[in-house]
Amino acid sequence: DQQVKQNSPSLSVQEGRISILNCDYTNSMFDYFLWYKKYPAEGPTFLISISSIKDKNEDGRFTVFLNKSAKHLSLHIVPSQPGDSAVYFCAASGYTGNQFYFGTGTSLTVIP
Amino acid sequence: GAVVSQHPSWVICKSGTSVKIECRSLDFQATTMFWYRQFPKQSLMLMATSNEGSKATYEQGVEKDKFLINHASLTLSTLTVTSAHPEDSSFYICSARPVLNNSPLHFGNGTRLTVT
Numbered sequence: 017d018q019q020v021k022q023n024s025p026s027l028s029v030q031e032g033r034i035s036i037l038n039c040d041y042t043n044s045m046f047d048y049f050l051w052y053k054k055y056p057a058e059g060p061t062f063l064i065s066i067s068s069i070k071d072k073n074e075d076g077r078f079t080v081f082l083n084k085s086a087k088h089l090s091l092h093i094v095p096s097q098p099g100d101s102a103v104y105f106c107a108a109s110g111y112t113g114n115q116f117y118f119g120t121g122t123s124l125t126v127i128p
Numbered sequence: 129g130a131v132v133s134q135h136p137s138w139v140i141c142k143s144g145t146s147v148k149i150e151c152r153s154l155d156f157q158a159t160t161m162f163w164y165r166q167f168p169k170q171s172l173m174l175m176a177t178s179n180e181g182s183k184a185t186y187e188q189g190v191e192k193d194k195f196l197i198n199h200a201s202l203t204l205s206t207l208t209v210t211s212a213h214p215e216d217s218s219f220y221i222c223s224a225r226p227v228l229n230n231s232p233l234h235f236g237n238g239t240r241l242t243v244t
Contacts, residue, residue: 050232057138057219057238059132059221059223059235059236059237062233062234065232105171107233115174115177116162116174116233119171120170
């Protein structure tokens with residue numbers, strides 16, 4: 017059973033516009049959420065995280081929003097750049113747990 | 129930032145042979161490391177959790193005799209694919225997490241295994 021879901025397998029955005037990637041989870045015990053970026057034939061790179069005590073965390077062009085009541089998080093990239101083109105995975109975990117659950121990924125293409 | 133090194137980055141082997149993949153945490157100690165496998169266009173599938181000084185914990189459906197894991201030190205875990213077959217061809221990725229609350233998983237760059 018997929019506890020973390022990314023329902024959009026792909027997304028195309030024009031350079032300079034906002035990219036919004038979405039993620040839903042089912043386990044209400046999750047309280048630590050992360051976004052990873054992955055290029056082909058490489059390991060995922062950590063981007064940004066948020067704990068359940070917050071509803072927003074920002075790092076440069078990347079902002080993660082958490083809606084606990086809806087069990088939904090999103091990653092906003094503003095402005096989008098061609099170098100942002102990659103597959104983005106969301107992940108969830110218990111706060112001190114070692115088990116991380118990953119979504120199936122969203123392939124983002126930023127069009128110059 | 130925390131760095132995880134994985135070696136080799138790609139390997140081609142003949143069916144029936146064994147392949148060892150190394151995962152090292154370069155600037156932190158990791159009592160636990162994780163091995164993932166990724167099939168094309170699919171998510172990361174956790175195979176096993178490698179525990180320093182004790183046996184690895186395998187996920188359901190993962191053959192422990194085929195995928196041997198050794199966590200010899202606080203900075204090194206190895207995955208050995210024994211008697212490899214073409215269906216074992218995949219992208220294998222290790223990860224580790226510094227022993228701090230609220231710290232993310234850091235991943236190696238993965239190993240592309242092709243079994244001919």
